[in-house]
């Protein structure tokens with residue numbers, strides 16, 4: 001059996017039985033390094049208090065930072081323009097326009113929620129030794145970290161970001177509304193089916209209400 005790199009298909013070695021055409025996939029050192037490098041590029045991780053320069057997809061330069069106060073934490077659909085938070089929706093559009101018009105600089109700082117990380121607890125309980133004294137569990141903290149991105153952009157561009165985000169939020173709301181409507185309809189249908197069934201009928205019929 002040949003041991004083959006699953007990425008670049010290089011043969012890394014062989015093992016018994018040698019006449020078996022079946023391949024074992026692994027990853028060679030250089031592909032593994034490439035993969036690690038790629039992963040690290042997509043993990044923005046400035047520590048709290050630090051800033052990290054990044055280049056956004058559109059080529060603009062931005063600064064990533066970790067908001068520490070509640071006021072600085074932005075949610076999806078929010079922008080902070082020159083430090084003032086606003087929620088992107090068509091109802092807030094005029095307000096945002098007026099605010100932008102009132103700022104004297106032509107270029108302004110605009111921040112948005114860039115990404116989030118959350119820690120996944122790895123189970124260490126099963127490996128705990130018996131003689132370990134019982135540990136007092138620390139109260140769970142909110143382990144997710146938000147990353148804000150701040151870019152400096154001309155006012156008219158900020159308006160574009162606002163509109164784009166507002167549109168996207170509309171779409172998100174639409175999807176959520178559709179989903180809840182669907183769930184509601186299904187619930188009602190289920191309730192109707194249950195009503196229609198006689199108390200004697202078995203639960204097997206539940207799955208096929210039409211027949």
Ligand SMILES: [Zn+2]
Nearest residue numbers: 005008028031
């Ligand atoms: Zn490889």
